[in-house]
Amino acid sequence: MRQPIDRTHDRHLRSCVESANQPDTDFPIQNLPLGVFRHLDLSPRIGVAIGESILDLTQCHETGLLSGLPTNLAQACTNTNLNALMGLGNQASILLRHRVSELLKHQPHTSSPAAECLWAKADVELLLPATIGDYTDFYASIFHATHVGQLFRPDQPLLPNYKHIPIAYHGRASSIVPSGTHIQRPWGQCKPPNQPLPSFTATQQLDYELEVGCFVGVGNELGQPVSIDFAPDYLFGICLVNDWSARDIQAWEYQPLGPFLGKSFTTTISPWVVTMGAIAPFYTKAFSRPEGDPSPLPYLDSATDIQSGGINLIVTASLQSAQMRAQGIPPIQLSQGSFQQMYWTLAQMLTHHTSNGCNLRSGDLLASGTISGAEDGSLGCLLEQTKRGANPITLPTGEIRSFLADGDEVILHGYCEAEGYNRIGLGECRGIVVRERKEK
Amino acid sequence: MRQPIDRTHDRHLRSCVESANQPDTDFPIQNLPLGVFRHLDLSPRIGVAIGESILDLTQCHETGLLSGLPTNLAQACTNTNLNALMGLGNQASILLRHRVSELLKHQPHTSSPAAECLWAKADVELLLPATIGDYTDFYASIFHATHVGQLFRPDQPLLPNYKHIPIAYHGRASSIVPSGTHIQRPWGQCKPPNQPLPSFTATQQLDYELEVGCFVGVGNELGQPVSIDFAPDYLFGICLVNDWSARDIQAWEYQPLGPFLGKSFTTTISPWVVTMGAIAPFYTKAFSRPEGDPSPLPYLDSATDIQSGGINLIVTASLQSAQMRAQGIPPIQLSQGSFQQMYWTLAQMLTHHTSNGCNLRSGDLLASGTISGAEDGSLGCLLEQTKRGANPITLPTGEIRSFLADGDEVILHGYCEAEGYNRIGLGECRGIVVRERKEK
Structure with a gap:
């Protein structure tokens, strides 16, 4: 049930986005977290954080970079929140991870096709990643509970x-x-x-x-x-x-x-x-x-x-x-x-x-x-x-x-x-x- | 701030739907509660309970029976839940109430135009009236709390x-x-x-x-x-x-x-x-x-x-x-x-x-x-x-x-x-x- 460790976790992988290769970044190419952002008056879009940039999955879809992925997965990437993508489960999430890792990896002597689909994080607003139906708060630290x-x-x-x-x-x-x-x-x-x-x-x-x-x-x-x-x-x-x-x-x-x-x-x-x-x-x-x-x-x-x-x-x-x-x-x-x-x-x-x-x-x-x-x-x-x-x-x-x-x-x-x-x-x-x- | 008592509350009002005129009904023409129902594989629709029947507001809209109401109100009546209608506030809700009361009242020597827009309650499924974002439960009876x-x-x-x-x-x-x-x-x-x-x-x-x-x-x-x-x-x-x-x-x-x-x-x-x-x-x-x-x-x-x-x-x-x-x-x-x-x-x-x-x-x-x-x-x-x-x-x-x-x-x-x-x-x-x- 645990997700496998695979080539996307290889510590030697480098990204075509230079800020993702800095040692102190939260978002190296091994991470690839998902979020929702908005640029000015565009609709909210799903993106992947990579260094100081964001890969725009709607744009990836429109330019064919998600082709070959299952249709419902590619479609879910163009939504305005992550709920549908979350609902597809971890196998779908890993398929997407593999594709995004490919798109964002450094390839010598060639520019990445994803370069056209990047936003500077500084230029966009980050929103809630999902519509949260219910929120539950646990109390799982025995140290906190004791103190x-x-x-x-x-x-x-x-x-x-x-x-x-x-x-x-x-x-x-x-x-x-x-x-x-x-x-x-x-x-x-x-x-x-x-x-x-x-x-x-x-x-x-x-x-x-x-x-x-x-x-x-x-x-x-x-x-x-x-x-x-x-x-x-x-x-x-x-x-x-x-x-x-x-x-x-x-x-x-x-x-x-x-x-x-x-x-x-x-x-x-x-x-x-x-x-x-x-x-x-x-x-x-x-x-x-x-x-x-x-x-x-x-x-x-x-x-x-x-x-x-x-x-x-x-x-x-x-x-x-x-x-x-x-x-x-x-x-x-x-x-x-x-x-x-x-x-x-x-x-x-x-x-x-x-x-x-x-x-x-x-x-x-x-x-x-x-x-x-x-x-x-x-x-x-x-x-x-x-x-x-x-x-x-x-x-x-x-x-x-x-x-x-x-x-x-x-x-x-x-x-x-x-x-x-x-x-x-x-x-x-x-x-x-x-x-x-x-x-x- | 309280809603006014008006002609829609008149106890002498009778409905063109005979079951709404029975003394033991929950849903006389003075009530007109809103809900969401589904007939077989139709999409969910907003309706009004009247006796043993339901007035279909989508159908009312399609047949022009909501014409003259503010556009956003008439539009909200065709949704699959009550959230938008709820969000329009009580003045809108009262406008709708007046219209529905007119449509469902008994008129001697003439049949109601709403007769075409009725479902038998027995023929439909009743759903949740709204998408409930958050649910809060109070504890407001001092007798219950004491017991x-x-x-x-x-x-x-x-x-x-x-x-x-x-x-x-x-x-x-x-x-x-x-x-x-x-x-x-x-x-x-x-x-x-x-x-x-x-x-x-x-x-x-x-x-x-x-x-x-x-x-x-x-x-x-x-x-x-x-x-x-x-x-x-x-x-x-x-x-x-x-x-x-x-x-x-x-x-x-x-x-x-x-x-x-x-x-x-x-x-x-x-x-x-x-x-x-x-x-x-x-x-x-x-x-x-x-x-x-x-x-x-x-x-x-x-x-x-x-x-x-x-x-x-x-x-x-x-x-x-x-x-x-x-x-x-x-x-x-x-x-x-x-x-x-x-x-x-x-x-x-x-x-x-x-x-x-x-x-x-x-x-x-x-x-x-x-x-x-x-x-x-x-x-x-x-x-x-x-x-x-x-x-x-x-x-x-x-x-x-x-x-x-x-x-x-x-x-x-x-x-x-x-x-x-x-x-x-x-x-x-x-x-x-x-x-x-x-x-x-």
Whole structure:
């Protein structure tokens, strides 16, 4: 079920697009992530990121460069979002990957036919890659769950269900935005412990959450669960997710039905979907459950998944305040986490999600939950880093942060790496906090 | 902001469709709810329920019966779902209502031009009325919240936030189905209190929830809250919702992020959307908060809403087991509730939902949560009625029910009534529970 490692992953492959051959690029020819872009008033189009350029698949189709591919695949490449392409499954995605790799590879003494179909990334706008029908947010880092639990329930940080269930909640699909969209500080009901009654105010505890998202490829019918061994066939590709959170709104509202307005004001995703085909070399063993932890129930237990359900994927979050920007001080890194350290794999999340018969549709987004590790420096949100404001962070300008201030920009990055392969990146997921509305 | 009462509400109006003039019909000419139907392999079409018939708006458009209406309105009537029509707002909806009322009214000595555009309801399939982008489920009955709280937290049945916040969670949009769809008993992780570890099994505590849903009409932009006085402009129409729930799955999974797989396996809605224009005569004062309860915060407080934010709407839930069906025993009523008794109004729900800037889109569904009253006979789910199985119900056949058994059908009904006006109904919302999958 895992995608094969093949010639498209060869580290010696070079691209005809020179910026894709730079060692620090997120988008070498081994990556080839899919996204949707728009140039001025053209309709949105599907593209492939290659270095600082974008290969326009509609134009490729029109100039015959996709000929020979199955008709439904070539047709899906000309849509205004990735949903249909996602729905064709990973075999189709790999066929496309092979063709695009051919089109973009460096060929000595000859110019690539794809040269005519390239846009400069700087000249286009990047949109959401898919129409996201439903968005589900998991809670798959046991380190994050434990740290947050310690703040709210010191006597019982980790609830009894955690090691048995990939805990998740339904998120809000309508307010998912692409990287770069400004984040308006939300208002909401908050009730600080020292006040007898709640008030309606701008959040004072705006936070980010460093997560990875996975898009559903082929969907399943209502009433048809997906078994753990087939789950990889339903996973299309990954991106970065910033699940912005207003901790004061969340704390007051979340009992008994879970997070709602504390999260639903905006969720940012990186615009490029790194396909499971691209990730093939970076599969690794899943997180090793500590001695004494229960085994997953059989429906979540798979030798293959234990062996290769993890992904060698490093993610980071950085912050740049308005003052840092004005003084030319680069962003400082707040945390670095390892996706391999998640207690639950993507396959387990998907299988659990469908285990009651719930149908997933192509383009649905499953997010991992905050990616944290055990140590300082690996904590994926400010709530954890500052212990809910008790230990504020000092920025290079001397500014203090318990939570995010207006003008702060949070930037997420992520990359897969493995011995013998070119590093591939997820691009970036960024957003600047802008001040609350003036009138209410 | 409330829709006006006008000649379309006149109780003396009669329809050219004779079945619409019967005293027990849900769909007299004063109702005119909108829905989507399909005849054999025709594309889905928008229709209006009138007695036992459906007026086909595409055919009306093609035969010129919508001429003179604004072009975008007439065009939206020919779509395959109601989303665009919903997005045009309530003024457009009322224009359409007036035209349809004219087309369907009884005219002595002349046959209605609309007679050519009618289908027998029995000959078509009723579909979901809209593409539901996001589904939000509230918890707006203080009686329900208190009764459920008593079962789980006898010392603190009602949490401190309840009287301040219209509590809600994000539901699953993909698994919403129209009335009549079978409900497959879900599997999931359950951990009865007397077992040390969870197991994966078919739910033994399948329940229904009697709710009312409201479709969003005009949407709001991300970052643009809707104030309480304008909220009615964003409400398009209502339907019945059965938020099927697996109580054992829910109990084990819901901490700390709320209900997930215990709810997401299926949600059933009635297929006809009763528009706010039709409801105009049935607005009434909102629920009177008991002496001593806090006032809503200013953003949820509106004199107009207190005066006319309630709806005179009665809802019922009935049950017929397979054995009752086989013996010809009609369904027995399990509960009857009053929507006017909800602690929060629809306008408060919508305003709260957008108060953090969250965008609602045309066709989004807001459900009320279980509609229960204070007394026995008004409890909107089996969890409350049987006190989580402690007081089972005996059916006319002698069968016992703590929760739903395979073969049970749950049927929801609802109707608006007010002195001086014809009663209008919401149609029905039904589903039969079918047994779990055999192999896992």
